[in-house]
Amino acid sequence: MSSTADLSLxxxxxxxxxxAGDDLAVLVMERLGSAGWTLRDxxxxxxxxxxxxxxxxxxxDLAEIVPSARAIALAERVAKDARLVELILSESRxxxxxARDVLIxxxxxxxxxxxxxxxxxxxxxxxxxxxxxxxxxxxxxxxAERLRSSIAAQSGRSVGIIINDxxxxxxxxxxxxxxxxxxxxxxxxxxxxxxxxxxxxLRVTVVGHADEIAAAASLxxxxxxxxxxxxxxxxxxxxxxxxxxxxxxxxxxxDLFR
Amino acid sequence: MSSTADLSLxxxxxxxxxxAGDDLAVLVMERLGSAGWTLRDxxxxxxxxxxxxxxxxxxxDLAEIVPSARAIALAERVAKDARLVELILSESRxxxxxARDVLIxxxxxxxxxxxxxxxxxxxxxxxxxxxxxxxxxxxxxxxAERLRSSIAAQSGRSVGIIINDxxxxxxxxxxxxxxxxxxxxxxxxxxxxxxxxxxxxLRVTVVGHADEIAAAASLxxxxxxxxxxxxxxxxxxxxxxxxxxxxxxxxxxxDLFR
Numbered sequence: 001m002s003s004t005a006d007l008s009l010x011x012x013x014x015x016x017x018x019x020a021g022d023d024l025a026v027l028v029m030e031r032l033g034s035a036g037w038t039l040r041d042x043x044x045x046x047x048x049x050x051x052x053x054x055x056x057x058x059x060x061d062l063a064e065i066v067p068s069a070r071a072i073a074l075a076e077r078v079a080k081d082a083r084l085v086e087l088i089l090s091e092s093r094x095x096x097x098x099a100r101d102v103l104i105x106x107x108x109x110x111x112x113x114x115x116x117x118x119x120x121x122x123x124x125x126x127x128x129x130x131x132x133x134x135x136x137x138x139x140x141x142x143x144a145e146r147l148r149s150s151i152a153a154q155s156g157r158s159v160g161i162i163i164n165d166x167x168x169x170x171x172x173x174x175x176x177x178x179x180x181x182x183x184x185x186x187x188x189x190x191x192x193x194x195x196x197x198x199x200x201x202l203r204v205t206v207v208g209h210a211d212e213i214a215a216a217a218s219l220x221x222x223x224x225x226x227x228x229x230x231x232x233x234x235x236x237x238x239x240x241x242x243x244x245x246x247x248x249x250x251x252x253x254x255d256l257f258r
Numbered sequence: 259m260s261s262t263a264d265l266s267l268x269x270x271x272x273x274x275x276x277x278a279g280d281d282l283a284v285l286v287m288e289r290l291g292s293a294g295w296t297l298r299d300x301x302x303x304x305x306x307x308x309x310x311x312x313x314x315x316x317x318x319d320l321a322e323i324v325p326s327a328r329a330i331a332l333a334e335r336v337a338k339d340a341r342l343v344e345l346i347l348s349e350s351r352x353x354x355x356x357a358r359d360v361l362i363x364x365x366x367x368x369x370x371x372x373x374x375x376x377x378x379x380x381x382x383x384x385x386x387x388x389x390x391x392x393x394x395x396x397x398x399x400x401x402a403e404r405l406r407s408s409i410a411a412q413s414g415r416s417v418g419i420i421i422n423d424x425x426x427x428x429x430x431x432x433x434x435x436x437x438x439x440x441x442x443x444x445x446x447x448x449x450x451x452x453x454x455x456x457x458x459x460l461r462v463t464v465v466g467h468a469d470e471i472a473a474a475a476s477l478x479x480x481x482x483x484x485x486x487x488x489x490x491x492x493x494x495x496x497x498x499x500x501x502x503x504x505x506x507x508x509x510x511x512x513d514l515f516r
Binding site: 005011013097111112169170171172174206207208209212213215216218219228236249255256 | 263431477486494515
């Protein structure tokens, strides 16, 4: 492996409010420059899903959504806005679990998550403008790759990009940061077959590497009024090939909790 | 909140092989001293479960285990050593899922995890000495609190302690670090009721804070031959009261995936 003895994480200061059509790579390079930071090969930039979605214009006006009968019935069961439920269903392959205030689905991209990632917090452009919702990026791995290649072109540096979001999980309380899009960096580290320090072959040895980075960055991003949507991670040295975020999705046939 | 703009993580160098009866607080203070590091109030030390278990003498000789008929039948189904399965069952409240090579249980402490955390890698004292297994600490929150108070007494500093382990999870590939014991630090951050930046009240806003720290530290610990079982995390500023690791366990009544 792969790991290092020191790791630093820094949130880019004063990241601006992102609008549809903004070029995130340009914004990131500007903020890095203003802060006097220079990218190095092997740096990882973790970018909050929310700003990627905003830049890609994934904001939806709920007033334009006409809920189906199915969405209306489901909305009653989960005590949510039927237009929001319609939007969630339109982003989903199937409903996994429901309860009051809980709607867990399989997103069309394969993520098992609450509300298909459709979010209403920190979405409005101004206070009182509350009828908006924000969808996940169309293809977060592709978004990460675009950002990676654009930053590589502007900086001359080879950096990893991880787009993160906060997911709840079964059995444990609270959300944690997870990687929904990855480019230029290993999403998983497969240590199977490597010996432990006593020569025994390691057994459970696939590590959700990009999810651990996503969680670490989430510690700095904050969840409420402070906007710190981009975190620079320095000091990782993965000895594994890059893989995309889909590598973190367990195939249905291997999943015991469907 | 609560978060900060910069975070550093450093693995304590040259941490020795831990033996039953070792005083981990003394070992940690010695390593900090040798490295020339001084603890500060608000630092968090993340300690790998494995060294806590070793210090507490939680190593078990499989040769002394006589498997029950139930363990023998289950061992056949999951293709594991029946003595190991007996040990796993003795640490568990119930079996949650089984498949070939997979035995997921509810640990007696409430963790839903593979093999009740019973581990055979990096446990032997010497190569070839393969009949040993390592159990979780008897009470990881109590272990964390003992370590916290002993380090506070020796250093005069108020630090948080998180004992971490690597857990698999449903739906996603790979293990991630999670907190199984917490002392002197908030395990969760409850942001419910706080406004987002546009004045909307945040909805899904309980953060698995100690799990995110545990995952971040796991990036440095390595999984194979390199032993870096203690990571110093500096720069967190949680605005929440301390809670123990049990705060991260979702009550059965609220869990949709039992």
